[in-house]
Amino acid sequence: MMNAKPSSVEEYLSWYSPDIREKLELMRATILKAIPKANEVISYHMPAYRTTEVLVYFAAAKRHIGFYPTNSGVSEFKNELKEYVTSKGAIQFPLDKPLPLQLISEISKFRAAEAQKRAELKAKLKKKKE
Template identity: 45%
Template structure:
């Protein structure tokens, strides 16, 4: 498994539809949570606010993995029910449109949750 030092490097490893969706997903996250610190964690792009995890994502041959920790997935259980899931993960197939509005809503939820639990002055 290749070790990545930054998100640009990670995304460059992919081509075609996977690459394009990773770029789109990254932009959704950074536009929604511009204060998030971007890094590589667990071998994939990771975003933190107040030093605590916000969301992660990963590219695969037939889907994009999105990880909003268990709370993000639990809060959007109904909306995510049409997608294949694991504990704290969801798979967005490459043969379906990326659910940009839903992803944005999840990032906003996780951002508010993170700031409420770990915001400055806490």
């Protein structure tokens, strides 16, 4: 199961038991509501949300749901994430606790704004060169 590459987020979600799927669906709905312009894709075998770049990913693990908002998404919210296990670009939300939906939403919005700024900067630099 873990080596298979899902062709869609629906397929990915279908691999999990109803209790885990419910949490994954909640993650998905929260992210899509926070960043409605993002396209839902599969990247690195996980659900991912992208605009000009991939903003956030999530995946189920044995005891947690991994949320991957890249390095900046973790470092920017380090105070809010004190109670969670984190690493450079990852956050672990334990399966036995409610998901911090507000925090997931804020981190997703932060990443969308960051990507937007980066895209605008890139466009400006490109124009300068022309």
